[in-house]
Amino acid sequence: MGKAKLLPRRFYAEAPDVVARGLLGKVLARRLDGEWLTGRIVETEAYFGKDDPAAHAYVGKTERNAVLFGPPGHVYVYFIYGMHWCLNVSCEPDGTPGGVLIRAMEPLEGLETMARLRGTANRKLLAAGPGRLCQALGITRKGQNGIDVTDRGSDVQIWDDRTKPGRIMTTPRIGIKKAVDRPHRYLIAGSGYVSG
């Protein structure tokens, strides 16, 4: 990735909406069996703590959501609807809960492996949606929960390759039943790789 830079921890030590916006256009990299699978992040959602009934952290710290309360820049993976995994990155300073759900990416490298894991070769459907993205990258709670994305030795990292995202759109979050009116979903307008 040429002049790309690994995003530093301070990037994540901000409010979830700031980090969610900032992650658009960045490159998500996942090392699976020695191969790097990468994609450009095109859709994210911000989840706060107290005051955000839709957030997992809202109920307080539990064994499941503990990563959200820890230091910024760590992977939080949870299981939903009996069959899907979802990838988040913790933000806010250590002790303050918050996270960003990574909902979709434009696949860049490792397309064949992603297609095999997903069971489809349709590039637009490889990682359009949080469940699909995790399936394409082989991400599970047991395997990746708690990983530090700012460590060069990690199997999940996020890079800035200096590509400017296009126009950023803001909408309400998807699939939730509480706080449905808050505009905390961010996406790159016109991208063919977003969900919904």
Next chain:
DNA sequence: GGAGCGATGTCCT
């Protein structure tokens, strides 16, 4: 192409 719905495991009440 869009609405409806079943699948299915884990966590918290």
Next chain:
DNA sequence: GGACATCGCTCCG
């Protein structure tokens, strides 16, 4: 026991 930050299939038009 019920809710759940989803997905892909069916059925209808």
